[in-house]
Amino acid sequence: MTMLEATGLRKRFGAVTALDGFDLAVTAGEICGLIGHNGAGKTTFARIASGLDRPDAGRVLIGGADARTARGRVGWAPQETALYPTATVRENMRLFGGLAGLRRRRLRAEIDELADALGLREVLDRPAGRLSGGQQRRAQTATALLNRPPVLLLDEPTVGADPDTRLDLLAVVRARAAEGAAVCYTTHYLPELVELDATLAVAAAGRVIARGSRAALLAGLPGRAVLRFDGPPPAALTPAPGEHSDGEHSDGEHSDGEHSVVVTAERPAEAAARVLAGLGPDAARLRGVDIAEPTLDDLYRHLATREARSAA
Ligand SMILES: Nc1ncnc2c1ncn2[C@@H]1O[C@H](COP(=O)(O)OP(=O)(O)OP(=O)(O)O)[C@@H](O)[C@H]1O
Numbered sequence: 311m312t313m314l315e316a317t318g319l320r321k322r323f324g325a326v327t328a329l330d331g332f333d334l335a336v337t338a339g340e341i342c343g344l345i346g347h348n349g350a351g352k353t354t355f356a357r358i359a360s361g362l363d364r365p366d367a368g369r370v371l372i373g374g375a376d377a378r379t380a381r382g383r384v385g386w387a388p389q390e391t392a393l394y395p396t397a398t399v400r401e402n403m404r405l406f407g408g409l410a411g412l413r414r415r416r417l418r419a420e421i422d423e424l425a426d427a428l429g430l431r432e433v434l435d436r437p438a439g440r441l442s443g444g445q446q447r448r449a450q451t452a453t454a455l456l457n458r459p460p461v462l463l464l465d466e467p468t469v470g471a472d473p474d475t476r477l478d479l480l481a482v483v484r485a486r487a488a489e490g491a492a493v494c495y496t497t498h499y500l501p502e503l504v505e506l507d508a509t510l511a512v513a514a515a516g517r518v519i520a521r522g523s524r525a526a527l528l529a530g531l532p533g534r535a536v537l538r539f540d541g542p543p544p545a546a547l548t549p550a551p552g553e554h555s556d557g558e559h560s561d562g563e564h565s566d567g568e569h570s571v572v573v574t575a576e577r578p579a580e581a582a583a584r585v586l587a588g589l590g591p592d593a594a595r596l597r598g599v600d601i602a603e604p605t606l607d608d609l610y611r612h613l614a615t616r617e618a619r620s621a622a
Contacts, residue, residue, distance in 0.1 A: 313338040313492035314359065314461045318368035321354050321516075328354040329365065330516035336492040338460065341483065343503035343524075344496045345606050346513030352496055353388065355513070356463045359494075360386040372461055382410045385454035386463040391446045395439025399430060399449045402438050403456060410457035417456075424452040427482045429475050444470035451479065455486065462486060462493045468502065480505050500524075500606045512613055520613050531604035531612055535573045535582035537596065543571045544592035547585060568597060578602065 312335045319332035329351045336342045346352055357363040359370045361377045361384065372380035393402045400421065407417045425431045428448045433441055438449060451467045464483065468476045484506060487493050495508060503510065503524065510527050512520040520527055537547075575581035579601050589596065 311338045312336070312371075313373055314494065315371045316355065316359060316368065317370075319355065319358060319365045319370070320367040321351075321358065321363070321365050327516055329358075329368075332368070332513070332517055334494075334511055334518050334521070336461075336494055338490045338492050339487055341487045341493040341495055341503075341506045341508040343506070343508040343510050344494050344513060345498065345503075345510065345610065347610065350513040351516040352513055353465065354516075356386055356388065356465065356494070359461070359463060360384045362386075380461075382457060383459050384461045384463060385410075385457070385459040387451045387454035387465060387467055389465045389469075391438075391450045393438035393446065393449060393453070396437055398435050399438050399441070399452075400434045402449065403453055406453035407456040410459070412457050420456050420458075424455060424482075427478060427485075428452055429478055442470070444472065444475065447471065448475060448479065451482075455482065458486070458489070458491070460491055462491050462495075464493065465496045466498070467495075468497070468499075498606060500604075500609075503606075510609075512610065514610070514614060514617065519617055520609075527609060528604055530576060531608055532574045532576055533578035533604045533608075534602040535575065535578040535585070536600040536602070537571045537573070537582065537585060538598045538600075539569050539571070539592070540595040540597055541567060541569065543569045544589060544595075546588060546590065546592070547571055 314334070314336040316332055316334045319329045321329040332351060332355055334355070344352055358365050359377055361381055364378070370377035372383050377384065394405070397405070403421045404417060407420060412420060425434055428451065430448060430452060433445055438446060441449065447467060447470050451464060454462065454464065468479055471479060480502065483493060483495065495506060497503060509523055510521070511518050573581050573585060582599055582601060586593070586599070
């Protein structure tokens with residue numbers, strides 16, 4: 311069931327077009343990774359979807375009802391913290407929970423559960439303004455989750471989180487989706503979306519320019535294998551058939567006499583294995599191999615090039 315549905319959103323700020331026909335549908339239980347460079351329109355979309363701003367055109371439906379009437383049904387954790395710095399984390403959570411309609415026992419139970427799940431127990435009674443950046447971010451995310459809203463908009467919630475709390479956060483997000491929430495999750499980091507088993511929506515210039523499963527969107531995108539050698543790269547190192555050889559099989563020299571050869575291929579690990587198998591005696595000079603699967607940035611660049619080509 312579609313829980314969040316944005317259609318034809320337009321929004322201008324003076325001469326700046328922030329949203330230019332933004333469409334996005336997220337179903338209950340789905341985690342959608344909303345990616346896009348700075349200024350793509352993600353925050354403007356989130357403000358409209360949470361009922362805070364009105365679009366110039368288009369609409370957002372939350373569970374079939376207009377976003378402006380859906381107060382409390384959208385949990386939004388923006389990038390900049392919006393906690394009262396002099397109030398404690400617990401007081402902030404009480405306040406935000408109260409605004410979302412939670413009362414007494416249920417409010418206390420939700421605060422307890424989130425404090426445990428997000429590692430906030432030790433800081434509950436400290437002023438929010440005195441917490442570290444990562445702790446503030448977590449407290450901010452907790453306020454968005456308090457009343458278990460059916461739609462969650464989370465803007466880079468793991469920024470500044472240490473590895474353990476990062477895992478806790480991802481676990482909470484997965485649990486909320488498993489309970490049926492539709493989650494829109496902004497990040498610049500693909501492995502996180504793999505951990506969340508998220509689908510992807512790529513925003514650029516105020517529109518969603520690609521939407522689908524990770525497999526569908528990343529299929530065919532090249533990754534990189536970087537082979538590092540002591541001394542010059544082996545002469546025999548030429549790209550195998552099927553690999554991109556048009557300038558993407560490059561050599562770079564480092565200050566310590568190390569050279570790296572970058573092989574760009576759709577399946578970089580396989581390409582590296584083929585290259586390694588053919589090295590012969592030069593294998594003795596191999597210092598290391600790094601495999602880089604395609605990143606969100608690679609996807610973004612690929613789509614932006616495609617858009618530019620189709621516009622030309
Ligand atoms: N209140 C505003 N007044 C003027 N311009 C704005 C306002 N809000 C957003 N914009 C502009 O609209 C465009 C989209 O901004 P938005 O914040 O939605 O992007 P974003 O994708 O969230 O970026 P980021 O990744 O940096 O958070 C940008 O060019 C931004 O400068």
